[in-house]
Amino acid sequence: MTTVIETHGLTKRYRGGQLAVDRLDLTVPVGSVFGFLGPNGSGKTTTIRMLMGLIEPTAGSARVLGEPVPRALRTVLPRVGALIEGPALYGFLSGRDNLTRYDCADPTADPRTRAARVTAALDRVGLTPAAGKKAKAYSLGMKQRLGLAAALLQPRGLLVLDEPTNGLDPQGMREIRSLIRELAADGTTVFLSSHLLDEIEQVCTHAAVMAQGRLLTQGPVAELAARAxxxxxxxxxxxxxxxxxxxxxxxxxxxxxxxxxxxxxxxxxxxxxxxxxxxxxxxxxxxxxxxxxxxxxxxxxxxxxxxxxxxxxx
Ligand SMILES: Nc1ncnc2c1ncn2[C@@H]1O[C@H](COP(=O)(O)OP(=O)(O)OP(=O)(O)O)[C@@H](O)[C@H]1O
CATH class of the missing domain: 3.30.70.100 (Alpha-Beta Plaits)
Structure with missing residues (x-):
């Protein structure tokens, strides 16, 4: 397997008639940090929702980790960590208890090793010192890191992050970016959407540019820039x-x-x-x-x- 995400003619027309994604051919290489770039409304979230089986495509096909989706979602999804539209957290629970809850919801997770998994995930995102604090007292950046920790409870072949730094202050953005770089260095393929060009330039090896539901270009970031x-x-x-x-x-x-x-x-x-x-x-x-x-x-x-x-x- 050389690509972790591959789509052919992937299309989504919403019921109201809105053509949100128009015949998308996307190729995300293994080991890349892939930036999915486009202004608001260009179809990024719709694409991610189709890849994760949250909505059905109108036409076209997609493979994630080598398997066809939505058909093989049951085998694909446990190998994908996703952070879409902000993490769902219980404010009255601590960071650690939120993660435990996530782990409990995973039928493939062994309860005997749960505590160790949660501790390791908290450590991975630098939240160990705040693990006992209630999530409602977390900053937006900490909440986002907790969401990433939840996505990292199991070893993943692919991480899908929808606008992971949206709404964060510069410090929070830096934290998430350096975390993404670390994850990539460990060999995880990261697919992240963003409307921030400099973000893509700073963390991504590859990028695709969307506008009005269409793919304008994709490839290694250095090549995209050199083409201009x-x-x-x-x-x-x-x-x-x-x-x-x-x-x-x-x-x-x-x-x-x-x-x-x-x-x-x-x-x-x-x-x-x-x-x-x-x-x-x-x-x-x-x-x-x-x-x-x-x-x-x-x-x-x-x-x-x-x-x-x-x-x-x-
Ligand atoms: N549930 C829906 N029903 C109808 N139209 C929708 C729906 N969701 C999104 N759209 C439309 O589809 C188009 C693409 O939206 P989408 O959210 O995929 O873009 P995006 O690039 O992710 O933008 P954003 O960063 O604002 O989420 C937009 O014109 C949007 O208004």
């Missing part, structure tokens, strides 16, 4: 003249940072022509202190794909 063309950046005190000359040379999307002494833009053609641009600037009396193509980010790739900006900061 970089921006031309000129460092100069003569920003006004530089901007004017660059526009004359066919550079589009020129933006001027006068205070920072920088002009950036999208070059019209191949990089080979750029030395001519530099010469033209110098001949035009522009004092060029720096000149080059800046590496494209995943955000650049996204903007190029969709023609629209993205909610980068959250």
């Amino acid at each position: 063309r970089g921006r031309l950046a000129v460092v100069t005190p003569d920003t006004g003249d530089a901007a004017r000359l660059l526009k004359e040379l066919g550079v589009t999307g020129v933006s001027v940072d006068a205070a920072g002494g920088r002009v950036t833009g999208d070059p019209p053609g191949e990089e080979a022509e750029l030395s001519g641009f530099n010469a033209a600037l110098v001949n035009g009396g522009v004092r060029v202190r720096g000149f080059g193509i800046e590496r494209a980010s995943l955000e650049d790739a996204f903007v190029e794909l969709t023609g629209e900006g993205f909610d980068v900061a959250g």
